[in-house]
Amino acid sequence: MPAIALGASLHDVLHRLKAEPQTYPTIDISYSSVRPIDTPILLGLPANGIRLRFDGPDQRLRLIEVLDFSKSRLSYKNIEIVKPSSLGTAITAPQSSVSSRPSFRHVYNRLFGPTFPGEYIPSSSQDGEAAGTYILSYPGIAFTFSIQSSSAWSVNLDFVTLLSSSAASPASSMAIFHGSSWSDARASIFTLTSPHPRSLSLAGRGREGGVDEVELVKVHGEGCIELVRRFGPPFWIILSETTPQDLVAELGPPDAIYRKNDRRLAIHKARSAGSRHPGRANGMYSGQDESTDTDQSSSHTTTDDSDEDDPASTGKSHDMASAECFYNYFHHGFDVFISSPTTPSARSPTSPLAFSPPSVNKDPSNATPTAYLTATKLLLHANIPGSYPFNRHRRSRWTLEHVPSAQHTEPLNSEMPFDDIAGRLREVWRPTYGSKDEEKSLQRGMVLNRGWGDSPGSSCELLGGWEESIGGNRKGIGDTTGDGEQSLGNTELFGFPGLVFEVLKNGAVSCLTVF
Template sequence: MSMFTAQVHPGQALGFLVLGASLHDILTRLKAEPQRFPKLDVIYEPTAPVREPVILNLPTNGIRLRFDGPDQRLRLIEVLDFTKNKLTYKDRDVLRPATTAPGGPSENPSGPTFKHIYKNLIGPTFPGEYIQPETGSESGMGLYVLSYPGIAFSFPMHSSSWSPGKDVVSLLSSSAGHPAASMAIFSGDSWADARENLYTQTLDPLKSFPPFAKSREPVPDEVSLVRIYGGGRLELVRPSSNGPFWMQLGETTQQQLVAELGPPDAIYRKNDQRMSIHKNRSGGSTGRRDGSEHRQDDSTDTDQSSAHTATDDSENDDEDEEVVGNLSGECFYNYFYRGFDILLSTPTTPSQRPPSKESIGSSDSGDAVPTDASPRLVASKLILHGNVPGSYPFNRHRRCRWEIEYLNEKGEDIVNSESPFKDIERRLQDEWKSIYRNAEEAKQYQRGMVLNRDWGDNPGSSCELLGGWEDSVGGTRADTGERPNGLGNTTLFGFPGLVFEVLKNGAVSGVTIF
């Protein structure tokens, strides 16, 4: 195994581990170097995997990374073992190489000494804070935290040696002082200030990180949030001067997608129709009170992606015939690093507007197929991925956050990607109840459909229904420390214009908008 070598950037990064980077980006980079990072442990809270922090342990490298749950952005970098990596700060070694004292044994400290940090590495700083040992600790060892802007070092110190009036500098600089046990990189003036809002503070854009700023290739603007307005109308929020990108399903062309979002990371051309039998589950379309029809989606395309090739061209004869027969040229644009996939097809009618928005004019949301008969391809579906730890497609896409905007204008709690599905379901049932003849009909259309993610061990199994096969990163339960044997079933729930894939814990793994 080659040792991890990195430059320390206080308040910004440890090598390529940059504060603010997504969990998907970091995991993808680490998995690309198995010789340097042979073991990755993902720790999460199984009952609230998208609300509680996610921890990524690199035990072989002595590093621990902490991400917030909703955005899955890197918030804290911890070095727990200085001997397992080679770190430098302004071309100075954080841990000096082992030395041999004259006439004595070699000195091989487990971490940088207080004197080295204070005198040679970074310099003087304000007095730190002492954290008392945990209740019942037999060792009686607490931690003295020496903080600088964006970086802090923790030194073991016995509680009997600590008192506010003592000269801590002299104590830690003496031969009785312990070397640093850990180092933390964070955003803030000191660790005492940063820990109060570690997972909620706004981080600087990645473009401001010097190595990225000097790169010849520009870092693309991220989509931080997708707002769903109903009727196929979507707002892709970008935290930049470019402003949001408005998408209208059934109208937005592939040229517009590439101009606004850049080229896709992959193109998925395979056509899977194994769930088309469910297109009209009750035997026909649902009649609305106004005489129009409520269009049901077949719920097939909830996770069509290819994690392996830029274009998924089938290799066997049957699949070749299927692709050749698909004269429309339908395909998915996979944006793995943005957290969504877009189905491109010939122009189609988008889903109906929410009942509460029926009074809005047709100019606000396209609800009919364009009159021209050109064979152009347009966006007809958008699949948003939750990247939920413990789910089958974990780490295939980065996490994409979303809000159902037409439900957020009634003075109640915001309905978004972090909401438990039972709350989303209740709000949607209330919004759409007027389009059904009775409660029984609503229940018929809104009941769940179970999908098993664990069947088989090859791409020919049922897991291919929702995407290609990919080895996933092993996860660890935060409550027991054990790895789950299987990821279990997921359930699909459909509403007009929306299909949700829901895990057993109530978290939404993905949502398809059509």
């Protein structure tokens, strides 16, 4: 099995496993299609007898379960957890036999040594002869033993005598977790702050392991974005000021660079041009940028169409347009659009007055838009199971710090349903609209189909094809949902000043574009 550590991201683990299809021919993903963020995500490897559990909000590996000892070779400090002679042909057996499971004596004497008493869980059946379960815990690891009958258990009987007797069967499963014991860890196993990095390449390297991980993205409005990092100080992206060189210096080189010339959504720019209040138009239609493009690696050029009518500017604008691109940071969970500097988004009516971004140049007139390229848009990906772009990026968590309301002062966040987010944002921006009809008109959603190859937001155009993603053409990989659906279907785009939300049918935000 490839090196997999607790705390690793679902994105990283899946890529490691998919790189060895002969070893891991089947990968089953189980999740809630209704509440994919609130509930754990289960990744099963039935051919290997292993199940991995990830928390929903952060998508980090919290629990490794060995359900069948006969299907994988396991060792601790070069000592086999199951004797090699016990494996043999049992690897193809439908379930683990008694001979292929570790005995209590082997675990207690040869592997880990003495430990504190564990936990006995009686059978829910009223039958006194029904089997019970004993969980023996060590720091970070626990074994489950079946007790043949409840009558064999006694509070006056020490667990060593019990588990050594014929009343106890060999261990039926093993769990690997972070904590001093299973009884202490299980209550907070999916919510405890992980001490390990998300990236498997950084596991065990500490602070000097490479490019620091981004833990949280804080959006402060007016193009100011704070990237909170694991060890180092925050890195600020000031849209239309931060350069590609700044990004590479702080975040490392991008995993990929994508260029695309797709202007099919430019027609919607006409809407803001005819608006009585163009500055108050929502983020999807505001004129400075075609922000309807919320795909993680697709882009239209942001060159003003009027430049094409000016022969003196044609050559320069075309050169700038050809240099525009997306910096794809799959391991950070976001993409950055690189283009000519643009006008910052409008200030939120409720933005904290005390906030002062660490910017040295906030005057767009000094930016010389045609002179150089800057970061003008940030796309934050949620990596929702069942969505079309699932597993393109690792999950990125974010908060909106600039839109408190009278009733709610805490920031909006990536775990909230979009209905709650939209309700708060409508309340904040309502005073800027001329009428209720204008507000209603500007808050309509736009349907985006990600299943057609010629869709402006199609991920097929993006990184090479559906076969690279979970749920695609590779045999043995499947998504399991509560209702048996294979996909969450079309998405909708909703815009607010400086923000565009791509929303799934279950109300989860699949992508947030900040501009």
